[in-house]
Amino acid sequence: MGEWFEQNGALLGLALLDGIASAALIFMVAVGLNLVFGVLRVLNVAHGSFFAIGGYMAASIGLLMTAVGLPPWASFAALLLAAVVTGAILGPLIERFLLRRVYAEESVLQLLVTFALFMILEDLQKIVWGVQPVSFGGPVALMGTVDVPFAGDVIPYNAYQVILLPVVALLTLGGLAWFLRRTLAGRVIVAVTLDREAATAMGIDAGRVFLLTFTFGAVLAALGGALSAPTASLVPGVGASTIVLSFAVVATAGLGQIEGAALTALMIGIGRSVAVTFEPELEVVVPYLIMVAVLLLRPQGLFGVPETRRI
Amino acid sequence: MLELRAVAADIAGAPVLRGVSMHLPPGGLVALIGRNGAGKTTTLRAIMGLLPLRGGQVLLGGEEVTGVPAHHRARLGVGYAPEERRLFGPFSVRQNLLLPAEVLRLPAAETARRLEAVFTFLPELATLADRRAAGLSGGQGKMVALGRALIVGTRAVLLDEPFQGLAPALAQRYADALRGLHAAFPRVALLVTESNPQLLEPLVDTTYVIERGEILTADAATAA
Numbered sequence: 323m324g325e326w327f328e329q330n331g332a333l334l335g336l337a338l339l340d341g342i343a344s345a346a347l348i349f350m351v352a353v354g355l356n357l358v359f360g361v362l363r364v365l366n367v368a369h370g371s372f373f374a375i376g377g378y379m380a381a382s383i384g385l386l387m388t389a390v391g392l393p394p395w396a397s398f399a400a401l402l403l404a405a406v407v408t409g410a411i412l413g414p415l416i417e418r419f420l421l422r423r424v425y426a427e428e429s430v431l432q433l434l435v436t437f438a439l440f441m442i443l444e445d446l447q448k449i450v451w452g453v454q455p456v457s458f459g460g461p462v463a464l465m466g467t468v469d470v471p472f473a474g475d476v477i478p479y480n481a482y483q484v485i486l487l488p489v490v491a492l493l494t495l496g497g498l499a500w501f502l503r504r505t506l507a508g509r510v511i512v513a514v515t516l517d518r519e520a521a522t523a524m525g526i527d528a529g530r531v532f533l534l535t536f537t538f539g540a541v542l543a544a545l546g547g548a549l550s551a552p553t554a555s556l557v558p559g560v561g562a563s564t565i566v567l568s569f570a571v572v573a574t575a576g577l578g579q580i581e582g583a584a585l586t587a588l589m590i591g592i593g594r595s596v597a598v599t600f601e602p603e604l605e606v607v608v609p610y611l612i613m614v615a616v617l618l619l620r621p622q623g624l625f626g627v628p629e630t631r632r633i
Numbered sequence: 634m635l636e637l638r639a640v641a642a643d644i645a646g647a648p649v650l651r652g653v654s655m656h657l658p659p660g661g662l663v664a665l666i667g668r669n670g671a672g673k674t675t676t677l678r679a680i681m682g683l684l685p686l687r688g689g690q691v692l693l694g695g696e697e698v699t700g701v702p703a704h705h706r707a708r709l710g711v712g713y714a715p716e717e718r719r720l721f722g723p724f725s726v727r728q729n730l731l732l733p734a735e736v737l738r739l740p741a742a743e744t745a746r747r748l749e750a751v752f753t754f755l756p757e758l759a760t761l762a763d764r765r766a767a768g769l770s771g772g773q774g775k776m777v778a779l780g781r782a783l784i785v786g787t788r789a790v791l792l793d794e795p796f797q798g799l800a801p802a803l804a805q806r807y808a809d810a811l812r813g814l815h816a817a818f819p820r821v822a823l824l825v826t827e828s829n830p831q832l833l834e835p836l837v838d839t840t841y842v843i844e845r846g847e848i849l850t851a852d853a854a855t856a857a
């Protein structure tokens with residue numbers, strides 16, 4: 323063990339840092355997926371497409387900003403703008419004109435509809451951005467690297483991934499927990515999640531809550547995608563792998579669990595990057611091994627409580 | 634205050650209400666009696682706009698509200714305590730009571746006035762105010778659900794089988810509270826459903842009997 327560590331310690335450190343960075347992104351998608359499912363009771367297979375489109379938009383807007391000669395720090399604004407534009411346009415369109423028609427239908431039909439939507443959005447990405455990898459490195463170069471001490475060693479790592487991404491994820495986590503528990507709008511969302519009919523009888527416009535929650539979830543996923551653009555090339559299929567990972571996180575954490583989703587995203591993110599580093603052929607299965615192991619022991623998820631459901 | 638005219642509604646394609654008509658005068662206490670499955674809950678949900686009607690009209694204070702979206706009915710002053718208490722478990726009792734007032738953006742003075750009125754007739758709610766709703770006993774939960782309906786219901790309050798599952802002493806306590814409220818708010822119309830008529834008889838002005846979605850009799854008791 324000591325000897326193994328001597329040889330592989332730095333690699334393990336790198337894998338942990340990779341894992342933390344990817345966990346931050348997965349969390350942004352999973353937490354919105356969770357929230358949207360809690361409120362609308364529709365499992366949105368196309369939720370990962372917001373991540374992909376947010377990423378492509380960030381690259382396009384970022385490259386455009388550079389081309390017109392805006393200062394480098396504007397690339398951060400590009401990320402945020404891409405997320406808001408993507409979520410605020412696609413979210414309301416999809417909720418109003420598509421999902422709203424199927425709330426009363428069986429969940430199988432709802433799944434088929436969102437799956438169809440996913441395929442449409444996937445093709446739309448190919449039409450708009452092509453199939454060649456798209457990337458936009460601006461913010462990473464801008465933030466430089468930091469030396470991360472690890473087991474007596476020092477690992478140089480880019481500050482964007484090791485500082486900015488976790489900070490954004492933690493702010494999202496804290497902000498969301500505060501919002502849901504401490505504000506009226508948050509309590510309204512929780513009330514609709516718990517009991518739509520009782521909430522309606524209290525004067526809550528559930529339709530409006532559906533629209534806003536769905537849009538908010540879309541913005542979060544798009545922000546995850548936008549934040550991923552500086553460190554990963556965007557290619558077709560990114561939406562699919564993202565939604566699959568987020569499903570794994572939500573199922574493992576338990577529905578309605580926000581802090582739980584953060585911890586689970588960390589487990590799955592690190593599990594995957596450790597696998598990539600040491601046993602690359604296991605990369606794809608590790609998230610599901612974690613999920614299956616957890617669900618066998620706790621069917622309601624790691625943090626799910628069977629009785630007090632959802633948030 | 635509240636009137637139903639030949640209200641008809643289907644659930645899952647099957648007719649559940651077939652022309653329900655009833656009238657609640659301002660300040661009236663009206664009972665809707667019927668066996669399980671007769672259509673009591675569906676009648677209340679129809680008044681709240683929680684299911685689409687196939688025909689008929691709902692009027693509030695003489696104005697038709699049939700097409701008014703469900704979430705606007707709280708603003709019109711119709712309070713509803715569903716059959717199961719349906720409180721929001723993670724919220725405190727106070728948050729449950731105040732949620733509708735906050736959603737309706739009532740002025741602070743008005744909210745305080747309504748809350749105080751509720752605490753006057755249901756003093757146990759004041760002592761429970763900071764408890765989580767999920768931790769309440771069945772009887773306590775019923776009281777909170779009643780209080781929450783009263784915060785909303787300035788014109789009409791609908792209570793769906795409020796006595797169901799209450800131990801006799803608690804049922805008596807609930808009935809007393811109801812009587813006190815009824816006396817203190819002489820303009821509010823109360824509609825209470827019950828499968829067991831004995832509990833309500835001493836309180837009510839009018840009793841409607843519903844069977845298979847149809848009103849069989851409306852029998853106006855001589856006011857006590």
Ligand SMILES: Nc1ncnc2c1ncn2[C@@H]1O[C@H](COP(=O)(O)OP(=O)(O)O)[C@@H](O)[C@H]1O
Pocket residue numbers: 644645649667668669670671672673674675676
């Ligand atoms: N969700 C539902 N799906 C199918 N049938 C329903 C549903 N809700 C109520 N019903 C039917 O409607 C009828 C009236 O129900 P309800 O209004 O709940 O009766 P009550 O409150 O008097 O017990 C019953 O025959 C019941 O089977």
Ligand SMILES: [Mg+2]
Pocket residue numbers: 670673674675716793794
């Ligand atoms: Mg009933």
